[in-house]
Amino acid sequence: MKKTVLILILFIGLNAFAQNNVKILYHEDVMTDKEYIYTNESLLSLDGKKVGFIVKPSLEMKNEAFVYTGIIVESVGIGTCLEKDDLTILFEDSTKITLKSYSKFNCKGISKFDLSDTELNKLTKRIKAVRFLNGRSFEELTIVLEKEEDKTFFIDVKRAIDKQVYEVVDEM
Numbered sequence: 001m002k003k004t005v006l007i008l009i010l011f012i013g014l015n016a017f018a019q020n021n022v023k024i025l026y027h028e029d030v031m032t033d034k035e036y037i038y039t040n041e042s043l044l045s046l047d048g049k050k051v052g053f054i055v056k057p058s059l060e061m062k063n064e065a066f067v068y069t070g071i072i073v074e075s076v077g078i079g080t081c082l083e084k085d086d087l088t089i090l091f092e093d094s095t096k097i098t099l100k101s102y103s104k105f106n107c108k109g110i111s112k113f114d115l116s117d118t119e120l121n122k123l124t125k126r127i128k129a130v131r132f133l134n135g136r137s138f139e140e141l142t143i144v145l146e147k148e149e150d151k152t153f154f155i156d157v158k159r160a161i162d163k164q165v166y167e168v169v170d171e172m
Contacts, residue, residue: 021040021041021149021156022039022040022041022153022156022157022159022160023039023040023041023160023165023166023167024037024038024039024059024066024160024161024165024166024167025037025038025039025040025166025167025168025169026166026167026168026169027168027169027170035061037059037060037061037066037166038056038057038059039056039057039059039157039160041149041153041156041157042054042055042056043055043056043130043150043153044150045130045132045141045143046143047141047143050076050077051076051077051078051141052075052076052077052078052141052143053073053074053075053076053078053132053141054073054074054075055071055072055073055087055130055153056071056072056073056074057070057071057072057154057157058070058071058072058112059161065164066161066164066166067161068115068120068157068158068161069114069115070112070113070114070115071087071099071112071113071115072110072111072112072113073085073087073101073110073111073112073113073132074109074110075109075111075132075134075141076109078132078134078137078139078140078141079134079136079137079138079139080107080137081105081106081107081136081137082101082103082105082106082107082108082109082110082111082134082135082136083101083103083104083105083106083135083136084100084101084135084136085100085101085103085111085132085133085134085135085136086098086099086100086101086131086132086133086135087099087101087111087113087130087131087132087133088130088131088133089122089123089127089129089130090127090128090129090130090131091122091125091126091127091128092125092126092127092128092151093125093126095122095125097119097122099113099114099115099119100113101113101135102114105136111132123154123155123157123158124154124155124158125155126151126152126155127145127150127151127152127153127154128144128145128151129142129143129144129145130142130143130145131143
């Protein structure tokens with residue numbers, strides 16, 4: 001009986017831990033006929049109130065399924081214009097990936113990164129820290145993650161994609 005109760009407690013605990021709040025949202029702009037696919041959550045990395053960056057998955061529809069196509073970083077206060085930026089993700093097991101942006105020179109604070117299959121597979125590990133490097137000014141910001149939901153952000157996004165469930169957002 002004690003083993004049954006212990007197994008039940010472990011199962012409930014693991015099941016509660018595995019739940020996440022990341023959802024895929026879908027929006028079709030009726031004015032432009034463009035489709036937008038995004039998540040309701042992002043990885044927010046701040047150093048004070050005026051410097052930081054947001055990491056978001058880049059998603060699109062392929063063969064009637066959502067797929068991960070890359071990562072978008074929106075930065076503020078890490079240089080004024082961006083070009084040839086780096087995003088380094090350090091995982092808790094001490095492995096890391098460094099992505100190089102493919103986006104053109106811009107002063108909007110937006111960097112886009114492609115993901116190879118190997119890099120995509122690595123995103124299923126817990127994150128320890130994230131660094132964004134402005135390739136134009138060489139200013140950088142490294143954030144060590146403290147919150148559990150931040151450490152599992154990419155895992156939670158992958159779970160949401162694997163479910164292939166989305167909510168329609170009807171914005172006009």
